[in-house]
Amino acid sequence: MNRHVNLPPSEEGKKLNLSSQKNDQFKAVYKRVENCDDLYEFECLYSPEIDYGEKRIIVPLTSVYNGYERFSKGTNFVNILGSSNDKPYDEQKAKKRWKDFAQLANITWECHAEKDKFYDRQKIDIPATGKDFECNGVDDNGNVIDANIVGGHVLMETTVARELKKDSNAYIIPICKRHNSKNLPHFNSNNKNTTPGNGNGFYMKLSSDTNVIKISGYVPANKDFQ
Ligand SMILES: [Zn+2]
Numbered sequence: 451m452n453r454h455v456n457l458p459p460s461e462e463g464k465k466l467n468l469s470s471q472k473n474d475q476f477k478a479v480y481k482r483v484e485n486c487d488d489l490y491e492f493e494c495l496y497s498p499e500i501d502y503g504e505k506r507i508i509v510p511l512t513s514v515y516n517g518y519e520r521f522s523k524g525t526n527f528v529n530i531l532g533s534s535n536d537k538p539y540d541e542q543k544a545k546k547r548w549k550d551f552a553q554l555a556n557i558t559w560e561c562h563a564e565k566d567k568f569y570d571r572q573k574i575d576i577p578a579t580g581k582d583f584e585c586n587g588v589d590d591n592g593n594v595i596d597a598n599i600v601g602g603h604v605l606m607e608t609t610v611a612r613e614l615k616k617d618s619n620a621y622i623i624p625i626c627k628r629h630n631s632k633n634l635p636h637f638n639s640n641n642k643n644t645t646p647g648n649g650n651g652f653y654m655k656l657s658s659d660t661n662v663i664k665i666s667g668y669v670p671a672n673k674d675f676q
């Protein structure tokens with residue numbers, strides 16, 4: 451069963467002026483924070499064909515959309531790490547919607563990480579040796595491979611992949627599947643206390659100046675949907 455909650459639009463959400471049809475199309479899924487009944491954490495974009503169960507709420511994207519921010523080429527960014535061992539819902543199903551939504555913020559649908567570059571926390575530039583370190587967002591001719599681009603959940607201007615902090619925004623940027631969450635043994639071996647294979651241990655740099663979408667990281671529960 452999916453729990454749809456109709457929250458009012460944010461200030462930035464209002465500015466989008468979405469038709470009611472688009473409003474129904476763009477929804478976000480928030481998951482109840484463990485051991486905390488009154489707070490929900492952003493998880494993914496909603497796909498109608500998925501059953502998200504009792505622990506999640508589905509809200510209009512316009513209610514949690516906080517606009518976009520422009521960052522310069524070379525800005526550091528990292529993947530947001532999942533907060534539990536739950537298997538995250540497959541975002542591939544929602545990819546088309548993220549692509550449509552990115553257009554609203556004038557963001558091109560391509561991998562925005564420097565090609566083939568994964569930086570580690572010691573600021574060593576890891577060269578692209580072997581398949582693991584190859585960006586898979588473009589083909590050999592430089593054409594974007596649409597199927598490999600996802601809306602990555604990231605934190606901007608930091609080099610440490612971590613969980614989302616309370617009261618902060620999640621940033622969404624198109625990146626390739628490999629930059630999004632590739633299991634890279636090179637990095638994970640250095641980070642034994644954290645979940646392997648979800649973008650942990652490395653950071654990336656923007657390949658060009660770009661806008662990045664901002665989404666409220668958390669939604670407090672109210673009496674309507676506790
Ligand atoms: Zn990439």
